[in-house]
Amino acid sequence: MPTVIEPKIISGNANRPLAESVARRMSLYRGMSVNLVDARVERFNDGEIFVEVFENVRGEDMYIMQSTSNPANDNLMELLIMADALRRSSASRITAVMPYFGYARQDRRTKARTPISAKLVANMIAEAGIERVLTMDLHAAQIQGFFDIPVDNLYASPIFALDIKNQFKGQLEDVMIVSPDVGGVARARELAKRINAPLSIVDKRREKPGEIAEMTVIGNVEGKKCIVVDDMCDTAGTLCKAAEVILEHGATEVHAYISHGVMSGPAVERVSNSVLKTLVLTDTIQPTDAVKNAPNIRILPTAPLFAQSIMNIWNGHSVSSLFETDVLGPIYEGIL
Template identity: 45%
Template sequence: MLKKTPTKTIMLFSGRAHPTLAEEVAELLQTELVPTTSYSFANGEIYVRFDKSVRGCDAFVIQSHTAPINDAIMEQLIMVDALKRASAKRITVILPFYGYARQDKKHLGREPISARLMADLFTAAGADRLMTVDLHTAQIQGFFDGPVDHLLAMPILTRYVRKKYGRRDLAVVSPDAGRIKVAESWANQLQAPLAFIHKTRDPRKPNESKANRVVGEVEGRTCILVDDLIDTGGTIVQAVEALMEAGAADVVVAATHAVFSDPAVDRLKNSSAREIVVTNTLPLEDDKHFDKLTVLSIAPLLAQATAAVFEDGSVTSLFTD
């Protein structure tokens, strides 16, 4: 005789890259992270084993792709493979920061499209669904052959900016032409005019660009400079200084992912920006905190989206009033 089908069970798993964020998400979901044994062998190989049965569960595997980024990615792939082989019913990979997202197209001949390779790797490992925050370009969603929940940090960031700077004359500024659509959404949310920085970049020199001129009305305004990530800080600091030279009253930088590779911290804290606002999609060591920096938690968004996926609800409704 067949037994009654048990209700589905949510299980949340975390790699070692950003356990603080995973614990915050688990607390908001009123659950606990599944105990996991993880370690690296002397030659760098990674071992993972879950300390509880995962058969038939709805598994959510959270891992931010922080430095050393290849170790973080490999650990998450191994976790997905372990879940697949242990008969998890559905595996959702949560990527607060999607590694290799900047390599989404070929600029020169004989280059890889590494963002596509990432999606293929998770498919091969056994992932059924991806959840990520503020992709470098939205079309990366199409690289994964399955559902992708592309979450937006904009509501969290705009809520903070509106509360602190909403009484001022604002302008929303894109650091380059490629981010104008995102900046336009910000401008609509804040009811502010839109501007952008015209810049040039040599595809043969990573992390280097030159801000040429400001296009738009920024004089006398508090400029909200928006981007998806800050890596070495060169591009964003050049944009800050270009805005100040164009007569901006103040500049506030708002970005989702604080990659903060050296020398980003020194550049940012010595820049003319009034404040740098980021989220905690990536872990920040104590030496990367400074007076101008404000870190907002992305955990409530991840927890709400996870609950919606688990309950077969709408993720889109999280971004509509």
């Protein structure tokens, strides 16, 4: 067993560029080279996942970087199998760094005979030998209670606040934060407080799932630069419709800040052809080429935040200190 337990990062195939960025940031913080653990995560011809770790990890503090984004089932199995490989290789501690936690939308029974998939995934993660989870902007905060292991839920709002203050410098008095639904008010209110901006809400009513019957703006958005805040953007239908309604109520322009850019199906095309001036996403989910090339989509990096969080966990320091914009400011200096 090594005399000094080092933090080591291993990456699955879900978002390897983010894992490499985190390793580079940790190298900068530590003043020494931090590289991803040499391993292969491959598939047999029938789709079964195979993992082989080429380095000695006995007694090491291991961090698995793996979002459970599309394809969610493959990426989840990669995470579980990597954890099993590390546990059987006598790693000292295994932390799952899941920038995007898939299956989080199934966090309760909305009708009879439906699963609570988020709880099932939490059980699988703990059973695989993972001792801690680090994630960002869970779809529902109560999912932390589904785990019997520590869960650190980071927030994108401090990063958003830094970017908004930079992008709207000298215009903050005209900015209004908008929640796209009643359920996201707490998230929107937190960001509004950080930049000292007013808050508005878009109330949507559905006649049946997948179809929006009516949208109503609660609050006066006339003459405001409105920023819609949400945790994820999937097909972008609701987001683009909300932007149209906000403009119809007198807003001068509409922007959106979204934590997780799922961007499935026609999402990129919808956003590109929408009235949204800009859509700002984080890189918790690896952006596709279509997302990168969209004229009104911009990507914010999360590597500095995850790198510092891993360092804090390794050193036994507070992770919640990173919730503050003042603490993140120096970390993101020169980046935003």
